[in-house]
Amino acid sequence: MDRVSRLLNMAGVAAQDAILIHKPSNIYFLSGYSGEGLLLLTRDISAIITDFRYTEQAGQQAPSFQVYEISTGKSHIQVAADVLQQAGIHQLYYEDDHVTVVQFAAMGKAMPGMTFTPIKEKPEQLRKVKDESEIAVIRKACGISVQAFDYILTVITEGMTEREVQLKLDFKMLELGAEGLAFSTILASGENGSLPHAVPTSRRLQKGDLITLDFGAKYGGYCSDMTRTIALGQPSEEMRKVYDIVLQAQMAAQEALMPGKVCRDIDAIARDIITQAGYGKNFGHGLGHSVGIDIHEMPRLNQTCEEVVEPGIVITVEPGIYLPAIGGVRIENTCLVTENGAQSLVSAPRELIIL
Numbered sequence: 360m361d362r363v364s365r366l367l368n369m370a371g372v373a374a375q376d377a378i379l380i381h382k383p384s385n386i387y388f389l390s391g392y393s394g395e396g397l398l399l400l401t402r403d404i405s406a407i408i409t410d411f412r413y414t415e416q417a418g419q420q421a422p423s424f425q426v427y428e429i430s431t432g433k434s435h436i437q438v439a440a441d442v443l444q445q446a447g448i449h450q451l452y453y454e455d456d457h458v459t460v461v462q463f464a465a466m467g468k469a470m471p472g473m474t475f476t477p478i479k480e481k482p483e484q485l486r487k488v489k490d491e492s493e494i495a496v497i498r499k500a501c502g503i504s505v506q507a508f509d510y511i512l513t514v515i516t517e518g519m520t521e522r523e524v525q526l527k528l529d530f531k532m533l534e535l536g537a538e539g540l541a542f543s544t545i546l547a548s549g550e551n552g553s554l555p556h557a558v559p560t561s562r563r564l565q566k567g568d569l570i571t572l573d574f575g576a577k578y579g580g581y582c583s584d585m586t587r588t589i590a591l592g593q594p595s596e597e598m599r600k601v602y603d604i605v606l607q608a609q610m611a612a613q614e615a616l617m618p619g620k621v622c623r624d625i626d627a628i629a630r631d632i633i634t635q636a637g638y639g640k641n642f643g644h645g646l647g648h649s650v651g652i653d654i655h656e657m658p659r660l661n662q663t664c665e666e667v668v669e670p671g672i673v674i675t676v677e678p679g680i681y682l683p684a685i686g687g688v689r690i691e692n693t694c695l696v697t698e699n700g701a702q703s704l705v706s707a708p709r710e711l712i713i714l
């Protein structure tokens with residue numbers, strides 16, 4: 360069954376109901392259309408509402424959808440209202456996690472008498488388990504990241520700035536076929552490594568630094584995500600020890616990631632190892648997140664997620680330890696959950712690389 364039909368069934372959409380999709384990643388997932396606009400779905404209508412700039416593109420990317428073009432003085436919502444009125448729709452499902460207050464007010468004004476019902480992230484639930492075509496492009500995106508990582512290892516030298524390394528890494532991913540970056544590359548050296556989401560600076564790499572690189576490519580509309588912490592020369596005794604704890608936590612959690620397990624129990628495996636080593640308070644984020652069209656998708660590996668791991672989920676395993684003013688270590692693989700357990704789509708070694 361196609362994705363639109365699955366969503367209509369999942370949401371329990373009846374003949375007089377419709378779904379209006381605003382979120383770009385949901386529009387792409389449901390239709391293949393990557394431009395701006397809205398997606399309008401009923402039992403009989405699959406339509407894209409867009410403007411002149413994207414009309415031709417919408418027809419090319421989503422040939423089975425009707426394309427409505429807005430005109431001067433007539434907004435996307437007003438066009439949607441006309442279509443819904445003609446179709447006799449009385450109930451409209453909307454993305455309550457995404458639609459703004461302004462958009463919601465415009466919907467109310469343009470559609471008097473309509474019942475508005477939150478869709479409660481059903482499109483996102485549909486996106487959790489990836490199909491073969493999605494896995495193929497995520498695998499390719501991960502392959503681009505790994506190749507760019509192999510390259511950057513040959514480039515990094517003492518005296519380069521974080522920013523210089525970041526630019527070379529980003530350029531390499533684009534050169535290797537990435538359509539864009541999955542997110543802004545994180546590159547943190549020395550004491551900057553204690554910031555989990557550090558922005559690359561003009562700090563120059565020094566002997567003894569640990570360098571954390573967290574980056575991803577976008578390919579076929581899907582993301583990859585990987586982190587490696589490497590050393591430039593011999594790191595301190597303490598950071599070497601911290602690295603080994605993070606590695607142990609990453610390997611144990613990835614090993615345990617398999618169908619039937621509860622997400623928070625996977626988080627606990629890594630967290631317990633880090634806590635028992637005395638660094639529990641220095642691991643202040645969740646263990647991982649799913650990856651797809653968006654870089655952060657459901658389900659999550661964290662202390663509260665009670666969802667059950669299923670085959671076809673693509674999720675990161677990324678424990679870290681951060682010591683303020685000293686430095687940090689994070690190791691991250693994007694993993695595909697199969698019937699037999701987790702398979703890392705990131706083929707780079709996890710053991711400490713010393714340049």
Ligand SMILES: [Mn+2]
Binds near residue numbers: 585675677
């Ligand atoms: Mn990540």
